Amino acid sequence: MASPPEQLVQQFGRRTIAFLIELARVAALMRRVISEIGGLFRDRGLFLQECVTLGTESLPLVLLVGIFTGAVTGWQAHxxxxxxxxxxxxxxxxWKSLMLELGPALTGLVIAGRVSASIAAEIGTMKVTEQVDALESMAISSVRYLAVPRIAAMTVMMPILVIQSVTIGMGGAAFVLTAIMGMSGHQFWGLIPNFFHLYDIFAGLFKSVFFGLSASIIGCYIGFRTEGGAEGVGAATITAFVWSCITILVLDFVLAIILF
Amino acid sequence: MIEVRNLHKTFGEKHVLRGVNLAIQTGESITIIGQSGCGKSVLLKHLVGLLEPDAGEVVVDGERITGARRKNLYEIRKKFGVLFQGSALFDSMTVEENVSLALRTHTTMTAAQVSERVTECLRMVSMEGTQKLKPSELSGGMKKRVGLARAIAMQPAYILYDEPTTGLDPITADSINDLVIHLNHQLKVTTVVVTHDMVSAYKVSDRIVMLHGGEIIFSGTPQETQTTDMNIVRRFVTGEADEHPYVITRYK
Incomplete structure (x- = not known):
């Protein structure tokens, strides 16, 4: 019988190994997605449909987050x-706060909530109702048909959503500072060109690509390993949301170190 | 011909298949019976490569499915049509889109040819005119029929049925049985049915095999299931429990 500290170490070891195995499986899914990305042109209809479902339909939420983030940032900066x-x-x-951090990170977290969870729920439901097996039995790759269009769509749409979020965020900040705090338009916008660097836009969008990629691949992975009916789908939805948020926060830190 | 050789499959602690050996001849109509949870559906999924065994192999027309490269596996799968237990129709698609998916993906048929083939398949299962309906608008029996139309769309050599009559009323179940027999004869396909519905098994089978304890313990004609001296088979086909712990009193 192991002593309590030994049990603790054993439990930590088991959980670490389980986590590394999950990570390896996500990497294996990513590898398969890359190997099947060639089919995307053929499945462009599915890709465009996912761009609308995951991207365009997220727009109202992203814009709402953007405008309030910009307004609060402006108010507090004042x-x-x-x-x-x-x-x-x-x-x-x-401008710097929104483009480098708040735009990509908050949009990423909002999308993680909405999209990653919805991908996991959709694919998870298909898995437990044997629709994924049905696709495979018809010699149609479930990864090509279900994962590739979703992941590609999110990777493409995320930077677009971030641009829109930052743009409306700047509008929100300009509104509170000029209409409420009494600054002039020139005072708010005047120095921005002096601090404008293309690298900032690149860095913000570079981050957002990774956030879109990670949120969608986690949603797909968790969807594919869903088991156990409605309860399993519910659990998959929550797991996808939590892990997408954690991944985005960790990635945000890692990318900040790499980029700046 | 499908050959299953010494197939083993474990899920966690549960050793579901313990060395299954089975040969399914071309053109045959075979039914796999066994108690709920004995691994019938697991065995069926191995036949089409949806599950990978822990040991043993499945060979279809001389080609190994087990361990096959994905591309080869998909080529072999094109020989199969599968009717799943819950029909497994794609919720987001109409009946027409469900039935035509494999045709649109794997063939170079024109839209008109695809549409014609869909109509033909739906006619075979007496579901013509339902092309524009969504699965949510169909009853359980209708879903099975559409699932069957989808399974036959690519003109498969093998049709696998996973519990085709489960959850259906006796009359609808009988019409599905008739359909299984009709397609077996009309399309000259090899039919593999997994069921615990003995009415269905007797009606559609040339041969019945019984899976018990992870192994095939019986193989014979429908008549032989009734005359066998294997107690477990006789009890299963007559629907008799091995012990009766409760005293049941019927009031007349």
Missing amino acids: YQLEGYMPFDLIGPGV
Whole structure:
């Protein structure tokens, strides 16, 4: 009989091994997605349909998050800089915050909630009702048919959603600062060109590509391994949401180190 | 011909298949019977390569399914049509899209030819005119028929039926049995049915095999299931439990 500290170590070891096995399986799915990406042109109808379902239909939520994020960032920047720095720096500060961090990360988290969970629920339901087996029995690759269009669509749509989120976020910030806080338009927008670097846009969008990719692949992976009927689908939905959020937060940190 | 050789499959602690050996001849109509949870559906899924065995192999027309490369596996699967237990129709598609999916994916048929083939398949299962309906608008029996139309769309050499009559009323179940026999004769396909419905098994089978304890313990004609001296087979076909722990009193 192992002592309590030994049991703790054993449990930690078992969980670590289980986690690494899951990670290897996600990597194997990713490898299969890459090997089947060639079929995307043939399945362009499915791809476009997923762009609409996962991307365009996420737009209202993304815009809502964007406008409030921009408004809050502007308001708080005004409060924080008051008496320390000229207000002309608020515009560039909001722009950098939204483009480099808040836009990609918050959009990523919102999408993780909406899209990753919905992908897991859809594929999970198909798995437990044998629709995935039905596809495979017809010699149609379930990865090609279900995962590739969704992952490709999210990877493409995520940067587009981030651009829209940042754009409306800047609008939100400009509105509260000019209409409520009494700054002039020139004061808000004037210095932004001086602080505008293409690399910032590249970095923000680069992050968003990885966030879209990770949220969708986690949704697909968890969908494919769903078991046990409605309860299993419910659990898969929650798992997909939680793991997508965790992955996005970790990736955000790793990419920040790499990019800056 | 499908050959199953020494097939083993374990799920967690449960050793479901323990060395199954079975040869299914071309053109034959065979039914696999056995108690619920004995591994009939697991065996059926191995025949089409949907499950990978822990040991043993499945050979279809001389080609090994077990361990086959994905591309080869998909080529072999084109010889199969499968009717799943819950029909497994794609919810998001209409009946027409369900039946035509494999045709659109694997053939170079024009839209008109695909449509014609879909109509033909639906006519064979007496479901013509339902092309535009969604699966949610169909009854259980209708779903089975559409599932069958989808299974035969690619003109398979083998049709596998997983519990084709489960959950259906006796009359609808009988019409599905008639359909199984009709397709077996009309299309000259090899038919493999998994069921615990003995009415269905007797009606559609040339041969019945029984799976018990993870092994095939009996193989014979429908008549032989009734005359065999194997107690477990006789009890199964007559629907008799091995013990009666409850005293049942019927009031007249």
